Amino acid sequence: MELIIHQPAEREAQRAQANREELAERIGRAIHENGTLQPLPGQGLYLSRRSSPLERVHSVVEPSVAVIAQGSKEVLVGESRYRYDSSRYLLTTLELPRVSQILEASPERPYLSLRLELPPTLVSAVMMEAGHASLRDHAEVRAIDVSPLHGDLLDAFVRLVRLLDSPTEAQVLLPLITREIVYRLLMGEQGARLRHLAMEGGYTPHIATAVRRLRQGFDQPLSIELLARELGMSVSSLQHQFKAVTAMSPLQFQKRLRLQEARRLMLSEDLDAASAAYRVGYQDASHFNREYKSLFGVPPMRDVQRLREATGASVG
Known part of the structure; x- marks a missing residue:
């Protein structure tokens, strides 16, 4: 019985590891030099690559979700610190001045990541389709946090980067996968944070x-x-x-x-x-x-x- 119980968990762990490896391989193939690239202009998708840790970078970033395929990073907002790697994602729901620093990167294992912008209109539309059109929770929700990157959400990101090999398919399928990502974020532990991005009735x-x-x-x-x-x-x-x-x-x-x-x-x-x-x-x-x-x-x-x-x- 114990063996039967452990088998699904082991398969899920193997699937997640295979997805992380594919995500890193495809991002590394799409961006060859250090820097940030927008592979599909106008789609709100950004890829980054760095072959060494960086000093702190000051920036303001649009509402978005960020996933690291390889390496790790720390983001500071005010006095709060958020560290994440390939097992976690970062969700930001307001344009915040922040300080970020890549912590793990090398020529052999470069830092590889993607960031997907989340327009409030898109979040609102997915909310309505999912039956979350109203939100009466006025609790104070910080506009940035990290959470575990679980299987179905990770799988959606992998399918998203696969589209980089076919720009024609990407024109049709990328908006659909983006909506799926928004839906899975709404259903996840940061759903309340994301819902506040689109709501008119909260603070x-x-x-x-x-x-x-x-x-x-x-x-x-x-x-x-x-x-x-x-x-x-x-x-x-x-x-x-x-x-x-x-x-x-x-x-x-x-x-x-x-x-x-x-x-x-x-x-x-x-x-x-x-x-x-x-x-x-x-x-x-x-x-x-x-x-x-x-x-x-x-x-x-x-x-x-x-x-x-x-x-x-x-x-x-």
């Missing part, structure tokens, strides 16, 4: 609006009182719910956006630190320098020089 739309306002006007002075009034919330409620969802206060959120944009301006537009600081809303250059060093570890221009040298070394 998330207020926070999503606040996030959008902050992203659009991050270079403008922030008035928490005015933002709360526009959203029909009290200041304390806005502060509490915003941090519950994003792991940051609105002010911390704005600061991250400002500093990340200043870094981009210095790198891509060759601005000096004072000019970049002014462009993103800082009136005091010394204040900007202190906050920049606090986030990135070194003063602005030294940081930019280091990044340029690292980029030059990797290109060479």
